Amino acid sequence: MPFADLGLSDDLLRAIGDSGYTEPTPIQAGAIPPVLMGKDLVGIAQTGTGKTAAFVLPMIDILGEGRSRARMPRSLILEPTRELAAQVAENFEKYGKYHKLSMALLIGGVQMGDQIKALEKGVDVLIATPGRLMDLFGRGKILLTGCDLLVIDEADRMLDMGFIPDIEEICTKLPKQRQTLLFSATMPPVIQKLAAKFLTDPRRIEVSRPASSNLNIDAQLVETRSDKKRDVLRDLLRAEDVSTAIIFCNRKTTVRELATSLKRSNFAVGQIHGDMEQAARIAELDRFKAGEINILVASDVAARGLDIKGVSHVFNFDVPWQPDDYVHRIGRTGRAGAKGKALTLATREDSEAVAQIEKLTGTPIPRAGATSAPAASDEPDAKEAKDAKPARARRSSTRKDRAEAEPAAKTAKAPKAEVAPEVVTAVAPDRDEEPARSADKPARPSSRDGRSRRDDERERPAPARTPAPAPAARQQDAADEDGWNGPLPSFLSVSLGS
């Protein structure tokens, strides 16, 4: 089913077409019609499924109808992290370019002045992290009484981060008569309760877990001893053809120490973690994007939502504790059709965490072959048995849609070492390639009667519809979901459209 059949307006279809998309992902096909009808919705889906567009697209059409009033935002999207909020704002900008909508991005770590100014002018959509929103609300800068469309995104992550009380409080400040959309990758009891309390007769759309890996990512596990990790990493950085790499650590202190250590070894290194000032985070990301540095040592603050072009390698200096985080981390490479390599350093103590990751992805992470990396070989190996997995051939068709791929010359500055990258290449089940490939097809109105039912049931006027524009030949991919290519959006209030 093409986007044109979902009931979206022409202007929106044009913006979608400009982005090159023709086919909605399952979550989009399932969510967009009921959202346009004004229904509440529980969407069980995670990043990589096209979830963001599933609510951004219909919201643009819904909001296209009315006008904003000073200090009374018409809709609110809650995100767990600043970076995710910024990414949603990017989506609004991209798809709302033919609509005159205004938005405000309310996140911490930046000056409040511009945010307050935007609020005073009146905005159609508020994209916020809970802390700053509550802060501004407490200062009397926001009236939520006109906010009759609420999106709670990444609800389970909000739970992890202790935001549920805030969410509940925010919900009580919104009008009772409203439309609420809740998205979550999982539905633990607390989230179910939240949904039962704040949603009315919601449609439930569930998209099966995207296979957690990407065809373009060559993932390997490098077994080592914990006291040798830095040496092994340094050797890998020299041996691999690293153009741009993100190195993930589990702790902020490790990020700091490793960054310092690599700098001493003359690598062009930056760092990012949550204890840094927002300005410093942005500055480091900008240096990284500009190629001033080609290695970024990061905490999980950078695991999700960041889409930096041309990251050739992801290294896990530590095996992440949460298997989900592994998937998110390695997803920073192999984006937009480019090839990427994800190397995870694992010690014997990590075997449980590794097993969990493999359980989640359904594929063993191939062990990097008998490299001569120091200490990688002298480790008594309890996991040898799993190694039997033969290497499957790499996909033969190479997508060439990234002519602007990083010049290989921009490699690590240190001289090459003697590590033989004799490594196993495996193909993991895809996730990003074909999101439109039917997962669990969610229930939705058939395309035939969809329109008339929609028009009957809608509480809001339907946007005008005309036939679809000529489709461009590209499918929605996860880069869209996580898509955030530019610098951290400098806008706080942006007028969409011309």
Add this chain to the structure above:
DNA sequence: AAAAAAC
């Protein structure tokens, strides 16, 4: 076990 998020 950590990280994230408001000042």
